Amino acid sequence: MVVLEGINATVEQGERIGIVGENGAGKTTLLKILCGEYQPDEGEMQLTRGVTLGYLEQNSKLDPQQDVYGEMRNAFAPVLEAMNRMHLLEKKLEKDPHDQEVLAEHAKLSAVIDAADGYNMDVNIKKVLSGMGFGPETYQKSVAVLSGGEHTRLCLARLLLQRPDVLILDEPTNHLDFITMEWLENYLKGYSGAVLV
CATH class of the missing domain: 1.20.5 (Single alpha-helices involved in coiled-coils or other helix-helix interfaces)
Known part of the structure; x- marks a missing residue:
């Protein structure tokens, strides 16, 4: 099945792009091609030298040996x-x-x-964790015991801390409550890089 044909597109800094389609239409496949995980059957994708991509998969993985705060320090x-x-x-x-x-x-x-604003690392970690609904009482909680929603939120928090030039988010609001979605929306409004959702 052909998903895209005769398409030529460029993603510029600061752009916000939504990829919309029915289940099974190839949205995740397209994102994986953009990230280099899959190769297209035809055509090509070029990335400007030095540009960093951050990809939030629907089923992202965390280090089960880490606690919440340690996983965030891994972003640095x-x-x-x-x-x-x-x-x-x-x-x-x-x-x-x-x-x-x-x-x-x-x-x-x-x-x-x-x-990387490394001297403010702990301030930024705490800010993003708080926005994602992780208070100080959760910092020592093992990643291995997180619920599905907590796991998704922590993956997203780690990705935001890495501050890639292009954020590629595959259904980022899965498992997010309204307050966290609102915080994420406001965070992304001020994000200087491009965002593909």
Whole structure:
């Protein structure tokens, strides 16, 4: 069955695009093609160099060994690695504050942290968790015991924290209550990247 034919489309920064169709029409298949999980039978999809995609699947997976807060910190893995490496470099700089190679690497790592708003990591984690209905009392709760709705909300929270250039959300409001849907809608209004739903 042909789903799309003779289509040429571009997604620009800040655009909001809704993909609508009947069950079984190929919406999820299209999203998986856009994410590179599936290859199209014909045609091509190009991604601008450096653009990051964030994909929320209908049945996204989380690490069952983590608690709620730990799973959110995983969204900042590159930032945490950069912070750890910077700490080691700072010890080297104590011994030789003029080492240009170490100073240059330190500057690159600092840019990584700044680009991800890493110094506000915990503030952002708490903000998004709160918006998704996870209060401080849930932070130590094991991911393995989350309900279906909590699991979906936590997957969405982790994705929002990663701040990709393009958010691709496959039925993101499944298992969301009205208050959480309203929070998500307001969050996405201020999101600088493109959103495909």
